[in-house]
Amino acid sequence: MTSEEIKSLLEKQRAYYRSGKTLPVSFRIEQLKRLYAAVKKYQTQISEALTKDLGKSSYEGFMCESGLALTEISYMIKHTRKFAKRKTVVTPLAQFHSHSYKQPVPYGNTLIMSPWNYPFLLTIDPLADAIAAGNTAIVKPSAYSPNTSKIVKKIIEECFEPEYVAVVTGGRLENTALLDQKFDLVFFTGSQAVGKEVLRHASEHLTPVVLELGGKSPCIVDKSASIRLAAKRIVFGKYLNCGQTCVAPDYILCEASVKEELVKAIAIEIEKQYGSDPLKNESYGKIINQKHFERLCGLIDKSKVAVGGITNEKTCQITPTVMDNVTYDDKVMGEEIFGPIMPIITFDDFDSVVDELKTKDKPLALYLFSSNKKHIKRVTTELSYGGGCINDVVIHLATSNMGFGGVGESGMGSYHGKRGFDAFSHYKSIVDKKTWLDLPMRYQPYKSKFYEWLLHIFLR
Numbered sequence: 001m002t003s004e005e006i007k008s009l010l011e012k013q014r015a016y017y018r019s020g021k022t023l024p025v026s027f028r029i030e031q032l033k034r035l036y037a038a039v040k041k042y043q044t045q046i047s048e049a050l051t052k053d054l055g056k057s058s059y060e061g062f063m064c065e066s067g068l069a070l071t072e073i074s075y076m077i078k079h080t081r082k083f084a085k086r087k088t089v090v091t092p093l094a095q096f097h098s099h100s101y102k103q104p105v106p107y108g109n110t111l112i113m114s115p116w117n118y119p120f121l122l123t124i125d126p127l128a129d130a131i132a133a134g135n136t137a138i139v140k141p142s143a144y145s146p147n148t149s150k151i152v153k154k155i156i157e158e159c160f161e162p163e164y165v166a167v168v169t170g171g172r173l174e175n176t177a178l179l180d181q182k183f184d185l186v187f188f189t190g191s192q193a194v195g196k197e198v199l200r201h202a203s204e205h206l207t208p209v210v211l212e213l214g215g216k217s218p219c220i221v222d223k224s225a226s227i228r229l230a231a232k233r234i235v236f237g238k239y240l241n242c243g244q245t246c247v248a249p250d251y252i253l254c255e256a257s258v259k260e261e262l263v264k265a266i267a268i269e270i271e272k273q274y275g276s277d278p279l280k281n282e283s284y285g286k287i288i289n290q291k292h293f294e295r296l297c298g299l300i301d302k303s304k305v306a307v308g309g310i311t312n313e314k315t316c317q318i319t320p321t322v323m324d325n326v327t328y329d330d331k332v333m334g335e336e337i338f339g340p341i342m343p344i345i346t347f348d349d350f351d352s353v354v355d356e357l358k359t360k361d362k363p364l365a366l367y368l369f370s371s372n373k374k375h376i377k378r379v380t381t382e383l384s385y386g387g388g389c390i391n392d393v394v395i396h397l398a399t400s401n402m403g404f405g406g407v408g409e410s411g412m413g414s415y416h417g418k419r420g421f422d423a424f425s426h427y428k429s430i431v432d433k434k435t436w437l438d439l440p441m442r443y444q445p446y447k448s449k450f451y452e453w454l455l456h457i458f459l460r
Helices: 003-018 025-041 043-054 058-083 121-133 146-159 172-179 192-204 227-243 256-274 290-297 350-358 373-382 417-423 449-459
Strands: 087-089 098-106 109-113 136-140 165-167 185-189 209-212 218-221 251-255 305-307 321-323 341-347 365-369 387-390 425-433
Touching (some): 003 136, 003 172, 025 058, 025 121, 025 146, 043 058, 043 146, 058 121, 058 227, 109 121, 172 192, 192 209, 218 227, 227 256, 341 350, 417 425
Parallel strands (some): 109 136, 109 185, 218 251, 218 365, 365 387
16 A cells, blocks of 8 residues: 555544544444454454464464454453443532543544564454544554455454554555554554654654563572473463564573473473474464574574474474573573573572562563562562563463553553553543532632632641
8 A cells, every 4th residue: 555545544534533433332332343243253264364374273373362352352342331431530629519520532543553473363452442442443464474464454344444444454665654644543562673663753743652562571480489380381371372472481580499490391391282393283383484583593502402492494483492501691682582492591599680680671571480478579569560470471461351561661551451442542631610609719819818718728
């Protein structure tokens, strides 16, 4: 789509929004129901597209993408009417007699830019929130997952008129053309590098943004942890989608006294979950493309590989890999891995680990395996990160009852459920002042002792 075509499309969406058609809650719910029905209808095609793009099995595709998308849409269908109501707040005595309330209103015309690693979920999930809040939307899926983009486009075009919700496919030229336009809100999920570009473009128009980025999310395992259970859950979360998950444990910080036990337990779990030859496992996916495959291969130091490390260039696959005896100076620690490579760094003093993490970029997620209440308290209260789990990984994002988002370098804003509705809404503060009483104290002149007495009463 050309820049002029994108501009024309946005103008049509502006006119559609100005018409007020998206404001009635009944209209929003009806559109959500349409979207829900279409996702169910095309479940097989969605699964096939995810397999072609990322090698995901039908089970994983439903569990981690379309199933979660249906959950979010369903949640919004049930709760949008309540979310859209005005919320009465306490009125100060000085404003007697008035009614004060907060009224959620849509931002207006929104842009949703989604990534390739969960190309269906991370497109449909924020779209459901945008629709529930009463916005129009232009959706821009990633060019790296073309098969999923096609089915997303098919679903959206079947459900909605383009002046309400539209899909723009393509690569960098289309991204730039979209970002050059003035939207009322931009919602972006992707890398920190591209997130900076999104923020830079949005700042030209003073457009608010929600940035869901990534980072090196640490997973701490101390000596009080259940090592077998920790290994089982870490292997699941780390190698899910071949490590191409923004909240996957990026690296492990393991207490030295239990490190050998943990490495052995992880090796056992990898074989249990993926078989003795993961590359022959039909449920084990692939790296999205050759570029990322080569980048990941460059992060593997073969002298430090404790498990895995086998690659297949033809299929863009890397076995679940563990690197031992890693330090912060290793190449694998210089960037977000976003692949099936798990470095392990050891420590002897837990407090020093917490102090060290305070100096690093704020990650999107942080995980702690421990039964030590003091350790848990320090991590949950002193460290800044988007979200996380105690004695598990990844699962904190799989709910509509908690917001999901980053902080600092890992993003800004959050969504899912009520937080998703809020992300696509502006809350107007309104005072409805009654006319039958008009207290004179705020008006000039201010010389009367009566006014001084009233001021003393209100300010004491």
